[in-house]
Amino acid sequence: MIEEELKELIHTIQRRGCEWQTMEVKSAHRGCPEKLYDTISAFSNQDSGGIMIFGLDEKAHFAKVGVYDAQALQKKVMEYCEQMSPVVRPVFTVYDEDDKVFVSAEIPPLDISERPCFRAGMGRIKGSYIRVGEADKPMTEYEIYSYEAFRKKQRDDIRPADGVTLNALNKDALDVYLALMRRERPNLARTTEEQQYELNGIIREGQVTMSALLLFGLYPQAFYSRLNISATCNPGRTKGDTDAAGNRFTDTKRIDGTIPEMLEKALDFVRSNTRQTTRIDTLTGKRTDMPQYPMNAVREAILNALVHRDYSIHTETRPIQLDLYEDRLEIINPGGLYGRLTVDQLGHTQPDTRNPVLITAMETLGKTENRYSGIPTIRLAMAEFSLPEPVFKNTTSEFKVILYHEHTAGAAARHPLSVQEKKLLTFCQIPRSRAEIIAHLNIESGQYALRRYLEPLIQSGAISLTIPDKPKSRNQKYVTTAH
Numbered sequence: 001m002i003e004e005e006l007k008e009l010i011h012t013i014q015r016r017g018c019e020w021q022t023m024e025v026k027s028a029h030r031g032c033p034e035k036l037y038d039t040i041s042a043f044s045n046q047d048s049g050g051i052m053i054f055g056l057d058e059k060a061h062f063a064k065v066g067v068y069d070a071q072a073l074q075k076k077v078m079e080y081c082e083q084m085s086p087v088v089r090p091v092f093t094v095y096d097e098d099d100k101v102f103v104s105a106e107i108p109p110l111d112i113s114e115r116p117c118f119r120a121g122m123g124r125i126k127g128s129y130i131r132v133g134e135a136d137k138p139m140t141e142y143e144i145y146s147y148e149a150f151r152k153k154q155r156d157d158i159r160p161a162d163g164v165t166l167n168a169l170n171k172d173a174l175d176v177y178l179a180l181m182r183r184e185r186p187n188l189a190r191t192t193e194e195q196q197y198e199l200n201g202i203i204r205e206g207q208v209t210m211s212a213l214l215l216f217g218l219y220p221q222a223f224y225s226r227l228n229i230s231a232t233c234n235p236g237r238t239k240g241d242t243d244a245a246g247n248r249f250t251d252t253k254r255i256d257g258t259i260p261e262m263l264e265k266a267l268d269f270v271r272s273n274t275r276q277t278t279r280i281d282t283l284t285g286k287r288t289d290m291p292q293y294p295m296n297a298v299r300e301a302i303l304n305a306l307v308h309r310d311y312s313i314h315t316e317t318r319p320i321q322l323d324l325y326e327d328r329l330e331i332i333n334p335g336g337l338y339g340r341l342t343v344d345q346l347g348h349t350q351p352d353t354r355n356p357v358l359i360t361a362m363e364t365l366g367k368t369e370n371r372y373s374g375i376p377t378i379r380l381a382m383a384e385f386s387l388p389e390p391v392f393k394n395t396t397s398e399f400k401v402i403l404y405h406e407h408t409a410g411a412a413a414r415h416p417l418s419v420q421e422k423k424l425l426t427f428c429q430i431p432r433s434r435a436e437i438i439a440h441l442n443i444e445s446g447q448y449a450l451r452r453y454l455e456p457l458i459q460s461g462a463i464s465l466t467i468p469d470k471p472k473s474r475n476q477k478y479v480t481t482a483h
Contacts, residue, residue: 006053006095006104013053014062019134021048028054028103029065032076037119038136040081041129043107044088044117045139045147047342050131052077055102066100077105085120086110112340115147130396142314143396149312150339150352156312157355160207164223169208169216177216180364201357210311211358214259215365221256224316229255229266229302231322233273238325255322259306259358260367266302266322267295273324277405290385292405293329297381297390300374301331301401307359307368308399310335327452329403336396343392347375378403388448404448424453424463431466431477454478 001009009023019025022043026033036052043050054073056062067073074092081088090105110117116139118127128139149156178196182188188196197203202212213220214227221228233251235243242248251273255265274292305320315334323330337343339352353359362368378390382403391402417425420441427440434450443449457463458478466477 001051001091001093001104001106003093003095006093006102007097009051009104010053010056010064010095010102013056014064017062019058021046021131021133022050024050024052024134025056025058025062026052026054027057027059027065028067028073029057031068032073036077036080037084037122037127038129040084040088040090040107041117041119041127042131042136044084044110045115045129046131047109049109050107052105052107053102054104055100064097064100064102067103070094070101070103073103074105081107083120084117085124086114086117088117112147113151115151116144140397145312145314146310146336146396154312155357156310157211157358158201158204158209159311160205161210161213161223162207164208164213164217166208168218168223169212170218174202174212174216177361177365184364201361209357211355211361214311214358215361217258219256220258226317226319227311228257228319229262229322230319231255231266231269231324233269233324234326236325237327239323241326259362260365263299263303263306263367267299269322270298270324270329271295274405293403294381294385294387297378297403298329300377300381301329301390301403303362303368304374304401305331305333305399307362308335308338308354309333311355311358327404329405330400332398332400334398336399337394343394346392347379388445388451391445391448402445404445404452418453420453421457424457425480428463428478428480431479433477437478 013019013023013025024039024043026036033054039050039052043052055065055067057065074094077090077092081090088107088110090107093104093106095102095104116124116128118124118129120127124144125141126138128144129136130139130143131137148154178188178193178200181196181200188199191199194203201209202216203209213223217223231251231253232249235241235247235250240248243250251269253265253269255262255269257265270293271291276289277292302320302322309315309320310333312335318334320334321330321332323332335354337346337351338354341349341351345351359368368374375392378401382388382390388404391400391404393400393402424437424441427437432440434446434454437454438446438449441449441453443452454463458465462481463478464481465471466479467473467475470476
């Protein structure tokens with residue numbers, strides 16, 4: 001960065017009064033701070049990298065105290081960086097103001113194939129850190145493994161399934177699959193059955209693989225009881241909410257079987273616990289009954305969880321979670337996005353593949369269509385239903401898909417106002433823009449927030465538009481209607 005940018009950054013830190021995900025403050029007016037290794041490791045291990053600012057005192061409300069010696073400080077920070085594995089190369093900026101000197105050290109992100117970055121003297125397990133908010137936390141064993149699995153191209157979908165023999169597989173289903181493979185790949189027809197098992201990922205090292213068990217097992221959960229789907233229908237909007245009878249769940253089910261079987265059972269669970277909604281065409285007045293969620297979007301979300309989840313020993317005790325709430329459907333699978341893929345790239349970039357054998361088999365069996373079309377299908381289906389954009393959340397340990405359903409038009413007029421709606425009416429005593437309302441509601445999906453809370457109040461007449469003849473005007477504001 002340039003000096004002017006560092007000056008502005010210092011001003012931002014003082015105005016906010018805090019550190020954050022990519023920012024760490026050190027005073028350094030009496031010498032170089034100790035224990036910089038944790039922050040250097042954490043910043044190197046996140047996609048955005050991070051910046052350390054020296055010369056502000058956090059304990060004195062981020063007062064400007066300057067550094068003891070800018071030249072000596074930079075050399076000391078470099079010494080810390082050279083003790084990391086791989087070695088880190090920071091970029092320094094020096095800025096002076098009122099006889100005080102400030103230094104920034106930009107820590108670049110390490111390529112994912114080289115992570116985790118750790119203090120060499122402590123080793124990978126004890127010396128690797130990850131950034132959580134303003135804190136540097138030791139990486140878990142699984143977080144370290146997730147990086148190493150990508151770097152080493154670990155193939156957990158074809159790792160040997162302990163204790164599983166060919167007797168545990170459905171031979172008829174397996175024969176159908178191999179016949180399809182031979183038809184698509186004529187060279188396979190000239191090999192023996194034993195060779196076909198090996199070449200198609202059914203057998204590895206003389207043992208049945210995880211993919212074979214999950215696709216053709218008579219009962220896969222007899223060997224791995226938690227490689228299933230835990231499905232729950234919750235009566236409210238958060239776990240723990242109860243219905244009028246005091247029930248925390250209106251339905252809950254353990255979904256077992258092969259991947260194709262679990263897919264169909266999970267879809268049945270969603271169908272049986274959601275309702276049909278009536279849509280009215282505002283131009284023609286035609287009424288159409290539609291499912292609460294587009295089932296092709298639900299299918300793709302569940303299928304993606306089943307075929308892209310992590311099947312390593314670190315996650316084999318964690319089921320996929322399917323949770324229905326009053327306002328949304330959530331699907332959570334163990335293992336975050338694989339490789340270099342980020343949430344912003346979903347559906348736009350061809351991803352690295354965590355379970356290539358499993359995915360190839362599902363395509364051959366006709367359970368999936370073209371590769372990499374799942375996310376675009378979900379987005380398109382939600383748009384066709386005039387529903388909010390799907391929300392995708394990713395961490396190292398899990399990936400979550402959230403589908404919100406449309407709030408029933410005019411509900412605010414027919415039912416008592418919710419606490420959130422009452423707060424919104426108070427907030428809009430002064431005309432507010434869409435951006436201000438989204439910020440006030442503090443809900444991750446801005447479009448959902450507007451659809452769920454603002455639109456029903458407009459339809460009921462509780463909130464009015466300041467420019468009613470131009471509802472899409474960029475200057476449009478919303479104000480509580482006077483009664």
